[in-house]
Amino acid sequence: MTNISSSPERHTFQQEKYIERCQKDGKEPNEDYLNLYKSAKQQDEENMVDPEWQKDNMEYDLRSTEWILEKVRNDDAYAQNLYAAMCNNDFIRNDIWPILTEQKWSCSWRHAGGIIADMKEEGDYIDWYCSGIRNDTLTAEEESELTEEQKIYYDRSKYFVGEGYVTDEIREDLLKLGWIVIDEGDERVY
Numbered sequence: 001m002t003n004i005s006s007s008p009e010r011h012t013f014q015q016e017k018y019i020e021r022c023q024k025d026g027k028e029p030n031e032d033y034l035n036l037y038k039s040a041k042q043q044d045e046e047n048m049v050d051p052e053w054q055k056d057n058m059e060y061d062l063r064s065t066e067w068i069l070e071k072v073r074n075d076d077a078y079a080q081n082l083y084a085a086m087c088n089n090d091f092i093r094n095d096i097w098p099i100l101t102e103q104k105w106s107c108s109w110r111h112a113g114g115i116i117a118d119m120k121e122e123g124d125y126i127d128w129y130c131s132g133i134r135n136d137t138l139t140a141e142e143e144s145e146l147t148e149e150q151k152i153y154y155d156r157s158k159y160f161v162g163e164g165y166v167t168d169e170i171r172e173d174l175l176k177l178g179w180i181v182i183d184e185g186d187e188r189v190y
Contacts (some may be wrong), residue, residue, distance in 0.1 A: 004048045005063045005172060007117040011041040013124040055094045058086075058105045058179050059115055065177060072119040077159035079116050079166045083128045085174070086112035088164035090182040094175065104182065132162040 015037040022029045047053040047060075054060040062068060062082075072079040090104040097103075107115070113125030161167060164180050174181060 002064045004060075005069050005119050005121055006044075006048070007120065007122050007124065008116075009122065009124050010114055010117055011037050011044070011124070012133075013126045014153065028032040054096050056095075056103055056105070058091050058093075058174075059111075061177055061179070061181070062115060063118055068120055068173060068177060071173070072116065078169070079120060080128065080131050080160045080166075081170050082119075082173075083112050083116045084132045084161045084163050085170045085181070086115065089166065091174065091179045092182055094178050094180050097145070105179075130163070132160055132165070 015034060018033065019029050037116055048063075072082060087109045090106045092098050092102070093103050098180040110125045110129055113128035113131075114150055116128045117125060
């Protein structure tokens with residue numbers, strides 16, 4: 001059986017924030033609302049073992065292919081670049097039938113962030129969500145006031161790209177994985 005990469009914290013961010021809001025307001029969390037988060041995690045677990053869901057599914061390929069998992073786990077800039085590539089883009093398996101039938105794969109920004117969290121086996125979608133939107137206008141004085149941890153993140157984020165942008169390395173790796181990025185406005189696939 002193929003090993004599927006998953007984060008133990010996946011599907012927890014919204015639930016935790018909901019519980020915090022309820023506690024702040026002195027209310028008991030609605031059990032039905034909490035069950036929504038449990039069902040999302042359960043659905044994800046069921047999908048991972050469903051052969052029909054796995055077929056022509058880029059998420060499955062990303063979460064089950066060791067070489068790309070290693071790249072994501074060892075390089076946050078690469079992970080962010082992969083997240084950004086999944087945002088606002090369509091993909092198609094590089095195979096005759098999916099191309100002929102135009103079986104495209106895409107996902108939301110939140111889901112893309114969740115895929116990266118699963119690939120890294122830590123965190124949730126929020127750790128990557130909107131990571132391509134950043135402020136590069138720090139003055140030298142502001143940069144000097146950053147903590148060591150903030151400096152590491154700031155230096156690393158210089159290699160982050162905006163949502164929807166596909167770097168050459170990501171494009172090549174997705175092709176190696178068997179997926180083609182469909183460039184917007186262009187009927188041809190690359």
